[in-house]
Amino acid sequence: MSEWVDQIERLLHAVSKHGDLVAEAFSGTVELGDRQRNQRIDALSNLKALKSQEEGVYRLNPRLRDFISDYLVSYRAFQTLTRLAGAIHQARALWRELRAARELGEESDWEHLYVSFDDLVADISYSIERNLSLLHSLLSTQYGDVANLKAKLRQNKYYINEISEALNEMTQVHELFNGIESEALGAGMLVVRSMVKRRLTSRLLMWTSQIKDAQATISRSLFRARRLEERVRKLSRVSHWLRQNRSSPGFEVALSNAPDSLFRADPIPVKSHIDVRGASEGEKAALLEAIRRMPPRNMPRPVPERLPPLPVLEEQLAVEYEEPEPHEAMLEALLAELHRKSVAIGLRNWKEQKPMLDYLSDEEWLLFASIQLQSEGVHLTFVLNSASGIQTPNELSDDILASVAS
Incomplete structure (x- = not known):
């Protein structure tokens, strides 16, 4: 155990020492240069922090890139959700081996398998939370990494499919670990049942609800974008007709069904006032004269001290509800x-x-x-x-x- 600790400390120290190269590789590729730079790149390559892409060109380890992306909440365009199919298959196999080891009385093998099963449950939990973080990041920025409306439509459809796959995998996780929880209770492995219930099954309902909320938000955004696309298409046809018929006198529109945008709005009456920040000497004199004619200000009478009001236990805040659209x-x-x-x-x-x-x-x-x-x-x-x-x-x-x- 002590040897592992020393190795991990040396690994993190080397990555920290060459942190500028790691940051450079996160944004692109790293190429060889002078002798000192080449030695630093070789050190990171030996630690598998950098991977050789071609002759003299290196890229950041994808696992290290994912770790940094989770910290920065910075994801690439069309970032896929973490798939759980492999972890589900491995969890099913580990559970079979755990039951077999307990039935045969192999305590050393059982403890080793339990540690692996514990790590796998934590990995599934982290993957689900990472998927939620990715979806919330995309929804909060309104897909800021797209350039036009068509790209937004394609990205919305892409994540609708991703969420559907994620919901199917959440159903598989629910069925598998609910079964494991029941079987662990029957087999007397209460530590396994407690661990599974605390880390997964008790939180699955909340995670599924959050994923469905993201699915509903993206589908509404896709629907509105489709309607906006139709309006933009109509507007482009009108613009094209106006460019081709610049000398046309126009066309008549019946007042009964004409849109409000064709009518000129009534002007709003505005009363002019003197700008005190840039007034002339005459305007300043008029202002001073007006101030002299003003009546004296009534000074408020002192109010006797009163006992402070009783603290309010609960304050009902007004909740604003958005009016739903007809559809x-x-x-x-x-x-x-x-x-x-x-x-x-x-x-x-x-x-x-x-x-x-x-x-x-x-x-x-x-x-x-x-x-x-x-x-x-x-x-x-x-x-x-x-x-x-x-x-x-x-x-x-x-x-x-x-x-x-x-």
Whole structure:
């Protein structure tokens, strides 16, 4: 154990000594130079902090890069969420070996396997928290690393798929470790049950809720961006027409259905006042004369001291609620109707009965409603459009049936 401590201290001391090269490699690559620089690069390469990429060019160890990125909360574009499939498979194998070692009475092997299982549970917990940190960082910056609207749409779709995979893996973690917790109680391994419950199973509900919140936020952002893309396309067509018809006298618009933006706003009456910061001598004299004519200020009477008021135990703060948009309110009504009737409802036919959704196209409504309903656990069935004459390898659907499992 003491030998490991000495080796780790020497490793961290060497990385700290050549920290400027580590920082340079984090932002790009490191190339050979003079003799002293080459010796420092060789020292980091021997420690596996730098990896050779090609002749005379080195890159930072990916594991060290991930560690620094977690500290700086600085992630690369299209950073993938940490996959848990390998850790889940390893945890299942370690649990089988733990039970076999306990049944055979091999205490030394059991303690060694328990340490490995403990480290693996901590690694799964850290990976889930790292995924949440990555999602929160992207949501707080509104995807600041993209250059245009199309890139934002592609990134939103990418992370919607990533979150779906993460939710599937969270379900696997829940099923596996709930089973391990029950089996550990039956086998008398209370230390394993306590460790699993404290570090994973008691926190899975909170983690899953946070991931679903991020999924709902990204899907709403994708829906709004799709609508914004349509508006930008219409605006570009109008701009193109104006550039081609610069001498056109315009066209008449009926006042009954004209938008408010075409009407000139009434001017706001503004009363002029003297700017005391840059007044002339005459203006200063007028100000002084006006001050002399002002009545004397009434001095407030001294107020007798009073006992301080009793401390307030609780203060109710006013909570501001954001008014939901029409399509969000209609989605809540659809969910309530699904749970009340427990029968399948066609999303397209349901929209046609709601005049409030006329401003949305069928495609926009189906895209928004299907993503939101799927995150709520509603079963969706896509109705295939067999009458379409379009030749495509994909299956075309013109409606979706939503139902709640009994």
